[in-house]
Amino acid sequence: MATMQQVADRAGVSIATVSFVVNGTKYVTPATTARVTAAMRELKFRNNVVARALASRRTRIIALLFPTTGNRFSPTTSDFFMSAAERASERGYHLVLWPVDPAGDDLDDLVSGGLVDGVILMEVRMDDPRVAKLTDLDVPFTLIGRTRDSSGLPYVDIDFETTIEDSLDHLEDLGHRRFGFVLENLDDTPMAGYAPHLRAQSTFERAMVDRGLEGAVVYAGPGSEGGREAARELLEVAPDVSAVLIMKDDSSAGLLVGLYAAGRRIPEDVSVLSIASSGAAGDQHYPRLSTMVAPGRELGTRAADALIDQLDGTSVELPHFLLPCVLRSAESTAEAPTEPHRGP
Amino acid sequence: MATMQQVADRAGVSIATVSFVVNGTKYVTPATTARVTAAMRELKFRNNVVARALASRRTRIIALLFPTTGNRFSPTTSDFFMSAAERASERGYHLVLWPVDPAGDDLDDLVSGGLVDGVILMEVRMDDPRVAKLTDLDVPFTLIGRTRDSSGLPYVDIDFETTIEDSLDHLEDLGHRRFGFVLENLDDTPMAGYAPHLRAQSTFERAMVDRGLEGAVVYAGPGSEGGREAARELLEVAPDVSAVLIMKDDSSAGLLVGLYAAGRRIPEDVSVLSIASSGAAGDQHYPRLSTMVAPGRELGTRAADALIDQLDGTSVELPHFLLPCVLRSAESTAEAPTEPHRGP
DNA sequence: CTGAAAGCGCTAACAA
DNA sequence: TTGTTAGCGCTTTCAG
Numbered sequence: 001m002a003t004m005q006q007v008a009d010r011a012g013v014s015i016a017t018v019s020f021v022v023n024g025t026k027y028v029t030p031a032t033t034a035r036v037t038a039a040m041r042e043l044k045f046r047n048n049v050v051a052r053a054l055a056s057r058r059t060r061i062i063a064l065l066f067p068t069t070g071n072r073f074s075p076t077t078s079d080f081f082m083s084a085a086e087r088a089s090e091r092g093y094h095l096v097l098w099p100v101d102p103a104g105d106d107l108d109d110l111v112s113g114g115l116v117d118g119v120i121l122m123e124v125r126m127d128d129p130r131v132a133k134l135t136d137l138d139v140p141f142t143l144i145g146r147t148r149d150s151s152g153l154p155y156v157d158i159d160f161e162t163t164i165e166d167s168l169d170h171l172e173d174l175g176h177r178r179f180g181f182v183l184e185n186l187d188d189t190p191m192a193g194y195a196p197h198l199r200a201q202s203t204f205e206r207a208m209v210d211r212g213l214e215g216a217v218v219y220a221g222p223g224s225e226g227g228r229e230a231a232r233e234l235l236e237v238a239p240d241v242s243a244v245l246i247m248k249d250d251s252s253a254g255l256l257v258g259l260y261a262a263g264r265r266i267p268e269d270v271s272v273l274s275i276a277s278s279g280a281a282g283d284q285h286y287p288r289l290s291t292m293v294a295p296g297r298e299l300g301t302r303a304a305d306a307l308i309d310q311l312d313g314t315s316v317e318l319p320h321f322l323l324p325c326v327l328r329s330a331e332s333t334a335e336a337p338t339e340p341h342r343g344p
Numbered sequence: 345m346a347t348m349q350q351v352a353d354r355a356g357v358s359i360a361t362v363s364f365v366v367n368g369t370k371y372v373t374p375a376t377t378a379r380v381t382a383a384m385r386e387l388k389f390r391n392n393v394v395a396r397a398l399a400s401r402r403t404r405i406i407a408l409l410f411p412t413t414g415n416r417f418s419p420t421t422s423d424f425f426m427s428a429a430e431r432a433s434e435r436g437y438h439l440v441l442w443p444v445d446p447a448g449d450d451l452d453d454l455v456s457g458g459l460v461d462g463v464i465l466m467e468v469r470m471d472d473p474r475v476a477k478l479t480d481l482d483v484p485f486t487l488i489g490r491t492r493d494s495s496g497l498p499y500v501d502i503d504f505e506t507t508i509e510d511s512l513d514h515l516e517d518l519g520h521r522r523f524g525f526v527l528e529n530l531d532d533t534p535m536a537g538y539a540p541h542l543r544a545q546s547t548f549e550r551a552m553v554d555r556g557l558e559g560a561v562v563y564a565g566p567g568s569e570g571g572r573e574a575a576r577e578l579l580e581v582a583p584d585v586s587a588v589l590i591m592k593d594d595s596s597a598g599l600l601v602g603l604y605a606a607g608r609r610i611p612e613d614v615s616v617l618s619i620a621s622s623g624a625a626g627d628q629h630y631p632r633l634s635t636m637v638a639p640g641r642e643l644g645t646r647a648a649d650a651l652i653d654q655l656d657g658t659s660v661e662l663p664h665f666l667l668p669c670v671l672r673s674a675e676s677t678a679e680a681p682t683e684p685h686r687g688p
Numbered sequence: 689c690t691g692a693a694a695g696c697g698c699t700a701a702c703a704a
Numbered sequence: 705t706t707g708t709t710a711g712c713g714c715t716t717t718c719a720g
Contacts, residue, residue: 003698
């Protein structure tokens with residue numbers, strides 16, 4: 001791997017000149033530029049990222065922080081990552097996904113010495129210790145999500161409040177009055193205080209009161225089994241429930257089955273709506289599960305932009321961007337079967 | 345952020361001594377060690393990763409390369425990532441997920457200057473241009489997957505050959521003789537030559553001949569719709585098919601529906617087995633879809649170990665590790681409903 | 689056991 | 705327009 005000095009020698013110029021043409025930092029005559037580029041070609045020169053980082057204090061690398069909680073990636077998480085990476089790349093940055101423990105203890109290694117120019121936080125909790133860390137580490141960051149009070153922080157997030165209200169509007173229009181809400185209980189886990197759940201739940205509860213409706217919240221355990229159990233519980237506390245929101249993809253299949261096992265037909269007796277999920281996840285059910293689809297790609301792009309604006313000094317205003325999920329309702333298709341499929 | 349020199353001054357020692365205690369590179373008197381550590385504490389010293397990388401040519405960072413093809417993460421991919429990251433962390437490394445285009449053009453930036461000590465490749469194609477790149481970039485790497493001839497390369501992979509044979513054994517035991525195989529056609533995409541599909545398909549085809557069975561292969565388009573269409577096609581070319589393997593998670597729901605729509609009951613008339621998928625994915629169907637579960641976590645761990653062994657010089661032998669998927673068959677539960685659930 | 693000093697490869701004043 | 709040069713913060717011989 002050739003060094004810049006070697007290129008300089010080969011081209012008969014100084015190392016500074018090479019640096020200028022490599023980075024476009026200063027004007028260089030077309031003639032010398034050509035000689036330099038030729039030399040770079042011949043020597044297969046590759047700019048040493050580490051050396052550059054040390055000298056310039058910039059790496060043009062940003063990190064998307066992913067909590068190492070053993071959870072798999074949701075489709076929405078994938079969307080954040082892929083779209084943010086794409087946008088970063090368009091703007092001349094590299095985006096990497098960096099696993100950090102939820103407490104943010106390994107944040108120091110990552111950030112110290114400017115290995116990355118900035119970070120995007122996701123899976124944000126109401127009182128997220130990582131934002132404090134990041135703040136006193138003095139590294140630029142942006143949230144996908146919001147802490148309890150994010151007014152002073154740059155963020156983009158799903159508008160859970162609107163999403164829930166929209167969901168209820170939709171279901172009320174369909175004539176529903178008794179609601180259930182199924183989600184995960186993260187207390188006693190490292191992800192306790194996970195903001196989306198808390199916001200959605202409190203919006204749901206407030207809305208029930210405001211609208212004079214009846215609402216029951218139940219927590220589901222892991223997987224399909226958890227969903228099934230949740231159905232059982234829900235029907236126990238609210239036997240006449242006619243619409244249920246579920247914010248837990250891995251349990252939605254179980255929920256449907258549980259409701260069905262209890263004699264409820266869907267959607268004739270009970271409507272089910274999956275919150276902040278993805279179209280693909282809804283498609284995994286048959287008939288398709290109605291879904292409030294999370295705007296993952298849009299948010300990922302926005303987050304990358306927000307961070308890079310901050311890094312490049314493009315924009316000074318604090319980005320506060322909220323986007324609700326949009327309804328993708330199950331359409332009843334003509335060829336709908338009347339019995340369930342079974343595994344072999 | 346305090347520098348090493350500042351710590352040295354504060355502790356009344358030389359910068360070299362500080363370096364020695366920080367890295368444990370050389371023996372230092374307990375007394376001075378104490379003074380140095382104290383100084384580090386007081387000054388909140390954080391070793392500058394970039395500077396260290398430049399001086400030592402090591403970052404203790406490894407990258408898992410993820411192709412930027414717009415695909416979402418499969419559960420198996422998540423498993424690779426999470427388990428490899430975990431293992432890396434245990435061994436004192438950081439593992440980051442790095443998006444690179446399938447051609448491997450942006451590999452240079454990543455690797456030049458030793459930003460990462462080594463890389464793990466995934467989603468490997470039969471003739472993967474990235475391994476050539478990596479080879480002449482002279483960076484240590486390990487594959488999760490195999491190229492056409494991987495005999496000289498370190499790899500860990502799913503044993504697709506055994507997986508398919510095992511699947512067929514299982515289904516033959518159940519009395520099946522006429523098979524279908526549904527997968528994706530990646531020709532004309534950047535992922536053309538994707539090894540898992542090719543290996544699975546050719547094993548399937550060879551096995552059909554060897555075993556004197558009838559087998560039909562059909563390609564499915566994207567999503568549920570693709571699965572449904574595939575069912576249609578399959579029943580057209582092989583109306584008497586009684587067992588179908590599918591290696592395409594996002595279409596399995598559609599496949600089931602398509603079979604059902606054509607009057608086939610599952611599993612009474614047709615058995616369906618999902619290949620190299622995850623238990624969680626199988627659970628999304630009701631009743632649960634039988635699945636050959638990919639050993640994602642095991643492979644991720646192994647891949648990290650293989651690479652780090654190489655980096656640390658712990659082991660010299662070329663790792664060639666193959667693990668088949670294991671059957672997780674759908675169990676018929678008592679409370680199985682007799683009609684399908686529907687979305688609202 | 690500790691210190692001095694020469695880099696690692698590049699950037700960015702400052703000169704010329 | 706191009707060259708000189710002093711760092712960036714740390715590692716690592718080599719002396720002592």
